[in-house]
Amino acid sequence: MARRIVATEYVSLDGFMDEPGAWSMPYFSDEAGAFKWQELQESEAMLLGRHTYEGFAAAWPTMTDTGEFGERMNSMPKHVLSRTLTTLTWNSTLVDGLDGIRKLVDGQGGDLLLAGSGQVFKLLAQHDLIDEYRFMIFPVILGDGQLPLFQPGPRRALKLVDTLMLPHGVIVHSYQRAS
Numbered sequence: 129m130a131r132r133i134v135a136t137e138y139v140s141l142d143g144f145m146d147e148p149g150a151w152s153m154p155y156f157s158d159e160a161g162a163f164k165w166q167e168l169q170e171s172e173a174m175l176l177g178r179h180t181y182e183g184f185a186a187a188w189p190t191m192t193d194t195g196e197f198g199e200r201m202n203s204m205p206k207h208v209l210s211r212t213l214t215t216l217t218w219n220s221t222l223v224d225g226l227d228g229i230r231k232l233v234d235g236q237g238g239d240l241l242l243a244g245s246g247q248v249f250k251l252l253a254q255h256d257l258i259d260e261y262r263f264m265i266f267p268v269i270l271g272d273g274q275l276p277l278f279q280p281g282p283r284r285a286l287k288l289v290d291t292l293m294l295p296h297g298v299i300v301h302s303y304q305r306a307s
Contacts, residue, residue, distance in 0.1 A: 131233050132259035133175065135242040135249055136167060137277070139263045144273030145246050148266075155266050155296040161197075163292060163300060167262070168200050172238030174218075177245035178192075178210035185218040207232055207240065209248050226255060233257065245273040254281050260304050261286065267297035 138148035164188045176184065188194075207221040209229065216222055223229060229252065232240060241259070242249060252258050263277075285306035292300040 131172075131235060131237050132239045133229075133233060133242055133252060133257055134167070134171065134239050134260045134262065135252065135258045136164075136246070136262040137246075137249060137264065139277055140268050140270040140273070141265060142269045142271065143277045143284065144270045145244075145249070145275045145277055146270065146273035148244075151268050151270065152266050155268070155298050157295040157298070159294045160264070160298055163264075163294070166198065167241060169203075170239060171204070171241035173205040173207060175207050175209070175223075175232075175239055175240045175242045175245070175248065177248035178208065178213055179208070180244040180245075181208045181213075181218075181220065185216075185220070189218060189276055199232050209245075209251075226251070226257075229257060249266075250275075250279055253278060256282070256284065256305075258301060260289070262300060262302045265299045265301065 136143045138152050139145050140151065184201075186269035188198060191198055194201070206218060207223045207228075208216055208220050209223045209225070213222060223232065236300065242252065249258075287306045288301060290300075290302040290304075291302050294300065
């Protein structure tokens with residue numbers, strides 16, 4: 129059985145997924161943390177773009193008091209899609225473009241969790257390589273941003289497979305490809 133790519137994105141109400149550290153924290157809750165922990169546990173490895181990798185790799189290994197979540201983040205394999213990086217740390221390997229992604233998906237193993245990584249999200253969505261979309265929709269209107277959720281492209285039907293209502297107005301919608 130081929131691996132699945134599960135994309136999880138923090139999204140503003142008006143459809144942007146810009147750097148969430150500037151706007152999502154007031155809405156975060158223990159329940160949101162439990163959701164993130166569950167999806168981390170269900171995944172075998174992370175799939176990251178260069179910007180997200182650099183931010184995560186600089187932050188996670190140096191954080192203290194992160195408990196099991198931090199241990200899992202630091203120990204699980206990461207696959208990084210980048211045209212500019214040549215050397216990686218933090219239990220990470222470089223992926224060679226779409227062909228490299230396809231090889232990962234065709235291989236054996238569990239889910240690949242795409243976290244953030246807006247440019248990689250757009251690339252994979254454009255090429256219909258995302259098996260499940262998880263949108264954490266936050267009750268904030270950013271007004272503008274660098275990363276609107278989707279770009280023009282082919283029409284695809286999705287089916288809603290789960291909705292989770294979290295405190296502080298955050299709603300998680302999970303979609304899979306419609307048959």
